[in-house]
């Protein structure tokens with residue numbers, strides 16, 4: 563039961579990874595991340611423009627069957643596609659396995675849906691955070707920017723996870739007491755240079771315009 567549920571979770575994860583690829587591929591720093599007009603529309607081969615058939619859209623496995631090449635023009639398919647799909651599938655499977663291990667929860671009980679709902683909510687939040695991390699990594703590598711939307715989403719997931727833990731677990735090794743003054747100090751330290759990486763051109767490190775230096 564546990565192995566079958568885990569396998570289904572992995573397959574579901576690769577499908578989410580497929581959507582993540584579209585999100586990463588069609589993202590432009592000057593546009594919001596969730597621009598539905600850019601995200602809608604069928605997937606096509608970036609080299610020959612042909613719309614992909616349903617058989618070519620099976621996450622991860624299509625790449626293996628096609629041996630990494632487009633079915634008609636034989637152009638190489640970017641490794642980003644199978645990699646993101648595989649990592650997302652592994653996040654969906656691996657994060658619950660790790661969490662159950664961490665909290666000493668039986669995998670068999672977890673995958674038989676016999677545990678209290680908050681276990682699944684917490685696992686879902688962590689999976690969500692990992693999916694965001696994968697998107698953050700890929701977009702940062704491509705564009706040298708981390709979209710604000712993803713930062714906010716991870717932040718909200720973190721706050722919800724902390725609340726779930728404090729409401730359900732008396733003393734958890736993962737619980738960290740955060741004082742409001744620490745948060746204020748951390749926010750006060752953030753300056754525009756915090757977001758500027760030396761190897762990235764400054765104009766795309768933030769969607770807001772970076773003020774030009776005054777002439778000397």
Ligand SMILES: [Zn+2]
Nearest residue numbers: 607610632635
């Ligand atoms: Zn092609």
